[in-house]
Amino acid sequence: MxxxxxxxxxxxxxxxxxxxxxxxxxxxxxxxxxxxxxxxxxxxxxxxxxxxxxxxxxxxxxxxxxxxxxxxxxxxxxxxxxxxxxxxxxxxxxxxxxxxxxxxxxxxxxxxxxxxxxxxxxxxxxxxxxxxxxxxxxxxxxxxxxxxxxxxxxxxxxxxxxxxxxxxxxxxxxxxxNTKEEFLKNIGNYEHDFADVKGQENIKRALEIAAAGGHNVILIGPPGAGKTMLAKRLPTILPPLNLHEALETTKIHSVAGKLSATDALMTVRPYRSPHHTISDVALVGGGINPQPGEISLAHNGVLFLDELPEFKRTVLEVMRQPLEDRKVAIARARFSVEYPASFMLVASMNPCPCGFYNHPEKECVCAPGVVQKYLSKISGPLLDRIDLHVEVTPVNFSELASTRDAEKSNEIRQRVIKAREIQDKRFADDENLHCNAQMSPKMVRKVCQISDAGIALLKTAMERLGLSARAYDRILKVARTIADLADSETVEIEHLAESINYRSLDRQGWAG
CATH class of the missing domain: 3.30.230.10 (Ribosomal Protein S5; domain 2)
Known part of the structure; x- marks a missing residue:
């Protein structure tokens, strides 16, 4: 039968x-x-x-x-x-x-x-x-x-x-x-909060800009300065997942077998933090029976790479295409599969092997040329895809001992949501464009028009600080996001000035 x-x-x-x-x-x-x-x-x-x-x-x-x-x-x-x-x-x-x-x-x-x-x-x-x-x-x-x-x-x-x-x-x-009830039940329910962070107001500001424009960011500073603590709190200020994003993210985690029996729908943005010994297949996905990698598990969320120079160069290089295409295709002889990979990259690193280069109090003991060699582990093409380079300095005792209440994640998130709404209107005609970080060079020149005074400031900054040519578009993108946070229709000089400040690794002579 x-x-x-x-x-x-x-x-x-x-x-x-x-x-x-x-x-x-x-x-x-x-x-x-x-x-x-x-x-x-x-x-x-x-x-x-x-x-x-x-x-x-x-x-x-x-x-x-x-x-x-x-x-x-x-x-x-x-x-x-x-x-x-x-x-x-x-x-x-x-x-x-x-x-x-x-x-x-x-x-x-x-x-x-x-x-x-x-x-x-x-x-x-x-x-x-x-x-x-x-x-x-x-x-x-x-x-x-x-x-x-x-x-x-x-x-x-x-x-x-x-x-x-x-x-x-x-x-x-x-x-x-009840999908809607399940979606609303835990939305925005995060374990961490920016209110826990003492001091570091300039770093919080940089992460707010990164969240508002979807920009990739790298944090450079000595051990114990709070780089990992700050990165863990970045998802708490990102706009909440909408229902479509929640379903898309849940599908990936379902395929990977990462959902618990009590989970029906993922309602918070994922945060993935792989160890630096990870293989390239584990990061981007693949294997004999292809499975989603860490970059796909971080889809619609944050991928945090701690101690970036310690990752194998081949592992970092395989991220270059997914960072641009926001998807990863895995091809085999008989078939090919495609996983979404639209994530915010947040990386952290020490400025040198000993960790104390440019430290305000401790002296760096690295030999001449070692700092440059350490930084050269990160390739130019990968660095080119990171919009904000932020120097993190240690928190002094008076800030640590302060009893003043810090700003909560929810308050920062409201400003980020408002900036994203401005970008949604700006890119309404392009369904593949959602935030400033995704703009093409052509779109940058169309959207980020600056005054003659702004052009003069940018020219002076690039000449005096020795900024590379690749920094030009990145500065304009970040300046546009800063303008959106300020609810300004035009990119003003003060927005450009702040944006220029976030290109540490592009400065000539930064690493000696």
């Missing part, structure tokens, strides 16, 4: 419908076809044990399982449950009349319990798109799937529950999640 059940395979952040065809006939062998990987092939032992433990029998006949379309590689253990249900239906132990109404996915344990899967959200979106009535999946993943409107999500804990459901002896309750 031939029976079909339905599941899905995840490629990139999207899902593809997979039909699991099971045919039982005379004979005594088991065949699995349709480009299954080892995890899928090994399902026979898990399925047989789970069926026997559930009180039914594993047929001792010829069983052929085909995963269609047969030219696409099937990976992972999530096909265990649809295969088991297909075998039971094909052998007449459960009715098959309702199988075409449901997507079924889940990994089986030997005792018949069901283990969680990856990518429940994109699979649920695909099930709704294909017109299926419901989705039967592990209970740990059910809240992910339940945020998809128009699809019944049933969370199950064992094969016995699924058998009872199709036999009509067990009633499964569909889990319902």
């Amino acid at each position: 031939l029976v079909k059940t339905y599941g899905s395979a995840v490629y990139g952040v999207d899902a593809l419908t997979i039909t699991i065809e099971v045919n039982i006939s005379a004979g005594n062998k088991y065949f699995m076809v349709g480009l299954p990987d080892n995890a899928v092939k090994e399902s026979l032992q898990r399925v047989a044990s789970a069926i026997n433990v559930s009180g039914l029998r594993m047929p001792r006949q010829k069983i052929v399982v085909n995963l269609a379309p047969a030219d696409i590689k099937k990976e992972g253990s999530a096909y265990d449950l649809p295969i088991a249900v297909g075998i039971l239906a094909a052998s007449g132990q459960i009715p098959s009349d309702k199988l075409n109404e449901f997507f079924i996915m889940g990994e089986l344990s030997l005792d018949g319990s069901i283990q969680p899967i990856r990518g429940a959200l994109p699979i649920a979106i695909q099930a709704r798109k294909e017109g299926f009535k419901g989705f039967i999946l592990p209970k740990q993943n059910v809240r992910e799937a339940a945020i998809v409107d128009g699809l019944l999500a049933y969370g199950v804990e064992s094969l016995t529950e699924v058998i009872g459901f199709f036999n009509g002896t067990t009633v499964l309750e569909a889990v319902s999640v």
